[in-house]
Amino acid sequence: MPRPVRIGVQLQPQHAPEYQLLRDAVLRAEDLGVDIVFTWDHFYPLTGDPDGAHFECWTMLGAWAEQTERVEIGALVSGGGYRNPDLLADMARTVDHISRGRLILGIGGGWFERDYTEYGYDFGTAGSRLRLLGEYLARIRARIGKLNPAPTRHIPVLIGGGGERKTLRLVAEYADIWHSFADLDALRHKSRVLAGHAGDVGRDAEHIERSVPWPGVAEAQAFVDAGVTLFTVGTGGPGYDLSVVAEAVRWRDDRFPQALAGLA
Template identity: 70%
Template structure:
């Protein structure tokens, strides 16, 4: 284990005023977090289902200007909500606003209320995954056509653990794979991903393995996941009071390595 392990915060933009979100982003950067993610929903997932909530990508533009060191991104963007060419252009723009600190996190979507309230076709889980598979090459192609070009090859993070479709898309397109799996499940998924990488001729070591930070003492729960291949731990926190004590515990553990 080395201190190259990255610690991220998923700041859930729910149940809070934006001033609290802004302060929490600043605090996370000051504490030493490597990345701050939000998420791409239109309604809270926890607490009052009609509570306060803010949109993902306009927020990332604000974070790009507010911060100077941390990487930023969505954990994860819902592919269904935006035309893939538009999403590529949005990502390129936030990449420039942040001087090259954007991570393009993306997934196939799952929260039905978002779809129903905003007029998107929910369809089926398989259909949404198939659409993601069709749209990722379009996003990549558009990123290659934009003027000015992105400041770097924008890292793509794909979230999910579906063994037949999602992990194959990770092998084909992702720089980072994110999972909320427990240790045993994570070990299994790592093996499945390695199989897909072999099929497409890719070294799985090229893909950073990210996990949701499990509950418990990081010094106890972290090392087994690192041994299994995890290189990033993401701490989730929601409003209205964004408690960063968990983030600090993971940062302190990382500093002790």
């Protein structure tokens, strides 16, 4: 059965001086008909005033799990080195239960040096962070298998990144969703690389959903033709403008009306 085309929004928890602004944005996004509401996992703003207002990822996800009714929720993406992986697995399992099975566990190698240095983590190198991510993914999988009660469902794992030798190898082994920032031609190439890695670990790469940032109405169908079924629009505080999100939802509903049935 073909995978449905979905629309996500990433509500970046920066420059919102009051949490209520984020809470309102989550409600508006769910009312618009998005499929997934993401946040990100950083400790400081990535744009604008570097010392501006900011909120933490996983405590928010617990609140969103209670606040929302239909949308999936998750981080796009958690920094792999920011938390003990066994603890992160337990956090994910708990949010899965609070949300009644709507959590996506997004994770990546991490890249924003200030997060590491200000909070006392070893920044290392890109290679060392990816090695750590591989170790942590194995521990997360193992810990989830030991938790009591077990998750309400298989918690989908989303891995972000595009490195062909290391990141895509981890995607092939552990991910249910691969989030790429590649342009269309690079995405096609990296999908072929991913298929090779998947074959090496005994998986069918078609079982891994492709996810990209929203490219706009003019280009979205070309990405669908290349295998993408999840598009995410990013927006930050304090206003959390959802006009582009609404455009993406309208495009989804016009092109893929079966999505409307899933929202009924």
